[in-house]
Amino acid sequence: MAEQAVAAATAAPLDPASRPAWPLGLFRVVATLFALATVLQPFLAGIFLSGSFSALTMHEITGQAVGGLGVLDLICAVLLWRVRGGSSIPVRFAAALLAMAVLQIFMGYGRILALHVPLGVAMVIGVGRLAVYAWREAGK
């Protein structure tokens, strides 16, 4: 509660019309790319399991992209919160997803598939929900 009060005092102007719009646009683009890259991952894993050799390499590259987009997404969420003002929910959400993405990369390389797969499922749900948030609630 206290941090929200600080955020409101330092970042949120009283007049909604004077809020800068660019952090919202940036957040929407990055959250959408983050979601698309993450959703691509189970497809690539499935294609690998159906016998495509190159799909594993693409799964690896996309996994790294998901990690990078997770970092960008967190930065954009912070900008949205601090520059444009508003809720810190997307910041916490983006931080949780980034932590999951990092864990996911470690478990993928470590071939701990019994956790890699369910965490991947959870991530797909999470990034999807964050993208919906970016296009709906974040604009209000």
Next chain:
Amino acid sequence: MTGDVTGDMTSGLTGGITARGRGLTRRGFLRAGGGLAGAAVVGVGGFELATRSYPQTGTLLRSQLPIPPLFTRPLKVPEVLQPASSAGGVDTYDLVIRPGTQEMLTGHQTEVWGFGGTFPGPTIRAVSGRTAVVRTSNELPVPIVAHLHGGVTPPASDGYPTDLLLPLGTTGSSTASMAMPGMGGKQDPAARIATGTRDYTYPNTQAAATLWYHDHRMGFTAPDVWRGLAGFYLVGDPAEQALPLPSGPRDIPLMIADRSFAADGSLAYPSVDTTLMETPGVTNDYMNGVLGDVILVNGVAWPYLEVDRARYRLRLLNASNARRYQLALSPQPPGGGALVQIGSDAGLLAAPLTHDTIEIAQAERFDVVVDFSRYKAGDVVILTNGFGAGNTGKVMQFRVGGSAGTDDTSVPRTLAAYQTLRRSDAVATRTFDFADEDGLWKVNGQEFDPAVFAATAKAGTTELWRFLTDFHHPIHLHAAHFQVLTRNGAAPGPYDAGWKDTVDVLPTEAVEVLVRFPQLTGRYVFHCHNLEHEDMAMMANFRLE
């Protein structure tokens, strides 16, 4: 609606903070603490289960008799077969395949099917560049096929699965019907069927290496090998002999194989057809592979070996149907690095590689030097299997003697001339997916068919072959040797070094190997060396032309 979803999401994210603000009672706090501890136990247990790796694909077949104490009987080294003739620059050996009886498990006489009537069969010591002819007679009640694993052998002697050697005395009329079983009704007009005796001719145009021979009969390889049809074939060459490596009685081949025993001391195996004549395969529970609970080394359960405080060359072979091993010496000598690898499947490494542990899949060989002078006199050292549990976690015992003896051996820094293949050497790239489909083990969705060729390669060229898996599949190519190029897009693993003929591919792995095809033409197979998988169709043909 949207607001509700957001609300759920928020409370989910901030739930911990909200609960803390509610002022829990002491009892409630304790109860919650107990619940959390319980959840933590379940969580940790679940995490361990989820992160556990499964060392092999297979199902344990339990022995129906009490297991005698371990390390009570000495290791046997298979006798070296002497040629019947060495005339004309060709060594000719006589080898009769017949039933025999031997004491594998203390106090039990067990019937085996053996080359020479023993398991393992006698060791053949061949010389690189000098042709060996093994005149093989079959006195078993079933057909057999002898394959020299790792041999660069022309097709007529390579032991193609349908090139049956029928039992002595088989009459002509039964020949055709005996070729049928195990092929799903398919015929193989190209099969070279012989009755009674066949000459297997091995040109030995290859470098010094630890090879092994074993049965390769269509649909029945797994039960035939389980009953004992396997032995060592060691190729030597002058360059290897010039090295100061341990030799003579300190050069010991170790065939590691798991088996299970019935209550009467006979070998147990879950065949569908116990005559091993008509219907191939095992009962459904064991289609993943058969794991035994008794570990044999050279046919003796958990043997011991008295060693001098000196270097020994141990040629490790995993001749098991489905079991993989993580071998280590326990205790490790001071400073570790007990297992100095000098050779892989198909020959010597360029330079020695030091290991604390070695993971060895079915049919793989690791040629290692162990320096027992790093131990004290009287030390007892166990060769352990990190992938096993209880008895299967132990393989054999070394008893370090007092006498240092004379030991002028060493492991040189350079072992052999070695050509590293490059990706650019490959003239073709092929991908093979080894996976279960409709209850059969398949390669690229195809069950084995002698008439279908998965690849046609040019003799003498190099190709890039990529293997994908669903479960554990150690993949073996006949006739050709290869080098592992990548494993899951990264560098090869610690056990991938050197020239190989079998590569251990773990579940959902992607492995690239560079295959150098020999100057031979004809039909060969490549297959999964989990023998239960191989019998249930995980095999394919390639043609060299």
